[in-house]
Each structure stands twice: as C-alpha cells, then as structure tokens.
Amino acid sequence: MDLIALAVPFFLLALLIELAVDRWRGTGYYRLNDAINSLSAGALSTTIGYFTKLLPILIWGSVLQHLALFDISLEWFDFSPRGLLLWLLALIAFDFCYYWTHRFGHEMSVMWAAHAVHHQSEEYNLSTALRQTSSGFLLGWIFYLPLFLIGLPLEVVVAVNAVDLIYQFWVHTQHIGKLGVLDRVLVTPSNHRVHHAQNERYIDKNYGGIFIIWDRLFGTFQEELDTEPVVFGVRKPLASWNPFWANFQVYHYLWFDAKRTRRWRDKIGIWFRRTGWRPADMEERFPKVAHPIDDFQKYDPAITTGRRRYIFFQFFCALLLILWIAELIVSGGLQAVAIPCALLWVTLYSIGVINDARAYAKRLEILRLLIAVPLLTALLPVASVPGTNAIQAASIAGGYIVLSLIGLQMADRIAPAVTNTHATQ
Numbered sequence: 305m306d307l308i309a310l311a312v313p314f315f316l317l318a319l320l321i322e323l324a325v326d327r328w329r330g331t332g333y334y335r336l337n338d339a340i341n342s343l344s345a346g347a348l349s350t351t352i353g354y355f356t357k358l359l360p361i362l363i364w365g366s367v368l369q370h371l372a373l374f375d376i377s378l379e380w381f382d383f384s385p386r387g388l389l390l391w392l393l394a395l396i397a398f399d400f401c402y403y404w405t406h407r408f409g410h411e412m413s414v415m416w417a418a419h420a421v422h423h424q425s426e427e428y429n430l431s432t433a434l435r436q437t438s439s440g441f442l443l444g445w446i447f448y449l450p451l452f453l454i455g456l457p458l459e460v461v462v463a464v465n466a467v468d469l470i471y472q473f474w475v476h477t478q479h480i481g482k483l484g485v486l487d488r489v490l491v492t493p494s495n496h497r498v499h500h501a502q503n504e505r506y507i508d509k510n511y512g513g514i515f516i517i518w519d520r521l522f523g524t525f526q527e528e529l530d531t532e533p534v535v536f537g538v539r540k541p542l543a544s545w546n547p548f549w550a551n552f553q554v555y556h557y558l559w560f561d562a563k564r565t566r567r568w569r570d571k572i573g574i575w576f577r578r579t580g581w582r583p584a585d586m587e588e589r590f591p592k593v594a595h596p597i598d599d600f601q602k603y604d605p606a607i608t609t610g611r612r613r614y615i616f617f618q619f620f621c622a623l624l625l626i627l628w629i630a631e632l633i634v635s636g637g638l639q640a641v642a643i644p645c646a647l648l649w650v651t652l653y654s655i656g657v658i659n660d661a662r663a664y665a666k667r668l669e670i671l672r673l674l675i676a677v678p679l680l681t682a683l684l685p686v687a688s689v690p691g692t693n694a695i696q697a698a699s700i701a702g703g704y705i706v707l708s709l710i711g712l713q714m715a716d717r718i719a720p721a722v723t724n725t726h727a728t729q
C-alpha cells in the first residue's frame with residue numbers, strides 16, 4: 305500500500321482550501337506561476353521516482369539480508385500496545401536519520417544540489433511542500449543504512465518514511481502562527497518557516513522532519529522571531545519556472561567550478577565540502593556577487609492574462625495525465641508509463657517556458673501539441689480507459705489538440721495584463 309499516493313488527493317484538497325483562505329483573507333501567499341512550478345517539480349519527482357526508487361530499495365534490502373545485526377520480525381509490528389510502541393520507536397529512529405540526511409542535504413554541496421529544489425520557491429504555502437527533488441535517490445539512502453544494520457524490516461522503514469513525509473505537508477503554511485509547547489517538541493509551521501528562510505540568521509536551521517528535538521540537541525534550532533520576518537527562497541535564486549533547470553541548477557554551478565578549477569583536489573573536493581565553498585582560484589577568476597537581502601525581488605516575469613488562463617488549462621490536463629500514469633503504472637508497470645511520462649515532462653517544460661515569458665514559448669508549445677497527437681492516439685486505446693477504441697481515442701486526442709490550439713491563439717488576443725502584482729509585498 306502506497307501511503308503517499310493515498311495522501312495525494314487530501315494534499316490537493318488542503319491546497320485548494322488554503323488557496324481559498326488566502327483569497328478570502330487577501331494574504332497573497334499564492335502566485336499561479338510559483339504554485340504551478342512547485343507542483344511541476346512534485347510531478348517530475350513522482351514520475352522520475354517510478355524509474356529510480358528501486359535503487360535504494362535494492363541496496364537497503366541487500367544490507368538487511370546480509371549485514372543485519374538483529375533478526376527483527378515484521379510480525380512484531382502489529383496493533384497491540386507492544387507493536388505500537390515498536391512502530392513509535394521505528395518512527396523516532398527514522399526521524400533521527402532524516403535529521404542527518406536533511407542536515408547534509410543543506411551542508412554538503414552535492415547533497416544540496418539535490419535538495420535545493422525544495423527551497424527555491426520564494427513563496428511559502430502548501431504547494432511548496434510538494435516541491436520535491438528528482439535526484440534525491442542518488443545519495444539520500446546512505447543515511448538510513450543504520451536502520452537496516454539494526455535489522456528493521458524494509459516494510460516498516462518504507463511505512464515510517466511515508467508517515468514522516470506526510471507529516472511534513474501541513475507545516476508548509478503561513479496561516480498557522482506559533483503553537484506554544486508544540487513548537488518545542490515538534491516541527492511546526494513556525495519552525496519550518498525558519499528552515500525555508502534565506503535570512504542570514506535563519507540559514508541552516510531546523511532540519512527535523514517530525515521532531516524538532518534533534519535540532520535542540522545538536523545546536524541547529526532557531527526560533528522564528530517577530531523582529532526578523534522570514535524572506536523565503538535561496539540566496540542564489542533559481543530565476544526560472546523550468547522544473548528541469550530547478551533540478552540541475554546547483555549541479556551546473558558545481559560542474560562549472562569543478563571543470564575550471566586548477567587543482568585536482570578541488571575538482572573532487574568541491575562536491576563534498578560545505579555548501580557555498582569554492583576553490584580560491586575560482587573565487588578569484590569568477591567572483592560571485594552577493595545580493596543583500598534588503599534588495600531581494602521575487603522572480604515574476606509578466607505574461608498576459610490569456611496566457612495565464614492557457615497555462616491553468618494545460619496544467620489541469622497535465623494533472624489528468626498524472627492520474628492516468630498513476631493508474632497505468634499499477635496495471636502495466638514501467639514500460640506502460642514511459643511514453644506518457646515523456647509527454648508529461650515535455651508538457652511541464654513547455655508550461656515553464658510560457659511562464660518564463662520566453663520569446664519562443666508559443667512555437668515550442670505548437671510543436672509539443674503536434675507531437676502529442678500521434679502519441680496520445682497511439683496510447684489511449686492501450687490504457688485502461690473503459691470502452692475506448694482507436695476512433696474514440698483519436699477524437700479525445702484531437703479534441704485536446706484543437707482546444708489547445710484555439711486557446712493558445714486566443715490567449716494572445718486578450719489584452720496583456722501585468723501579473724507581478726505582488727511586487728510590492
């Protein structure tokens with residue numbers, strides 16, 4: 305049972321409720337381009353995850369089989385008082401490992417390259433929670449190896465992992481203030497807002513997943529201060545709505561330095577040293593300009609209202625595609641989802657390009673739609689769409705393309721409206 309997949313409809317419902325509250329209160333915590341970019345990163349992470357999550361599972365399973373110190377039976381984890389206590393202990397042990405994964409995810413360059421995606425949003429709302437990396441599978445699993453050395457069953461670790469992640473959803477909101485004693489024990493919205501800040505005082509703080517006690521123990525706790533309002537985002541802004549670039553940006557910076565620095569020690573070391581560290585020759589030849597936080601401006605290229613509506617429509621279609629993929633993976637496995645995933649990724653990329661207000665956005669979108677016709681027509685009959693035959697499939701695909709082309713054409717006829725209304729916030 306995939307607990308995270310089960311939780312997704314509730315995540316989306318909560319997100320819609322928060323959006324309604326945001327509009328009602330006039331707080332302006334949501335922007336369409338930012339929320340769509342965060343959800344696109346989440347969709348990318350989930351679908352790329354179909355192809356990558358087997359790697360850590362295989363390693364963990366193998367460590368458990370060959371190196372486990374104790375033989376802990378899965379049957380002990382039942383719903384008796386003893387079983388529940390074991391579940392709780394497993395969750396605490398997992399959260400402890402999560403703390404260290406997360407801490408290294410910020411403090412070691414190569415791990416920050418993967419984790420940075422979660423922090424690039426310059427807004428803070430429930431959509432930020434779903435903004436997840438696609439390359440976490442590369443190194444993140446290492447920190448959970450102790451659990452398997454102890455002998456915790458794989459099923460238990462997978463379950464507490466899901467609980468830990470699901471818990472963290474609700475803390476990504478600005479609508480909940482301080483929570484008294486809870487802020488001292490648990491990761492709460494206030495504690496986690498600090499974690500998403502780019503203010504000097506808040507950087508590299510509050511790494512916990514469920515329990516904030518680890519931060520208190522290891523000296524990384526920082527309370528949210530009334531005197532220091534949180535400025536969300538990262539110090540080196542992404543400045544793009546492209547979910548692929550979001551995943552490559554920090555790797556690219558590291559690669560740039562590793563390639564050009566002169567000493568071999570630095571070429572290797574740069575990946576594993578403290579985040580932000582650069583070889584002396586690179587600092588000298590390619591200095592990075594620091595931007596004072598007082599000058600910070602959110603990234604928000606202006607596009608027309610028509611294009612915003614068009615993006616909303618396309619993202620809604622992408623959500624339907626994700627649902628279809630989630631169904632296909634169960635019935636047909638990886639082979640069945642490869643092409644629909646490729647279609648989804650191209651769609652998310654194109655949406656990003658339109659949001660970025662690139663000059664070639666319209667041409668790219670027309671090209672994407674033309675490629676989508678044969679792909680969708682070929683795929684729909686094989687999917688589990690009840691009673692769909694080839695002609696109906698072509699009609700659905702054709703209808704989507706025609707609607708999209710008309711929408712795209714009309715989008716530019718609607719009077720341009722500047723969208724960066726939040727610039728003064």
Ligand SMILES: [Zn+2]
Binds near residue numbers: 406409419422
């Ligand atoms: Zn983080």
Ligand SMILES: [Zn+2]
Binds near residue numbers: 422476496500
């Ligand atoms: Zn977060």
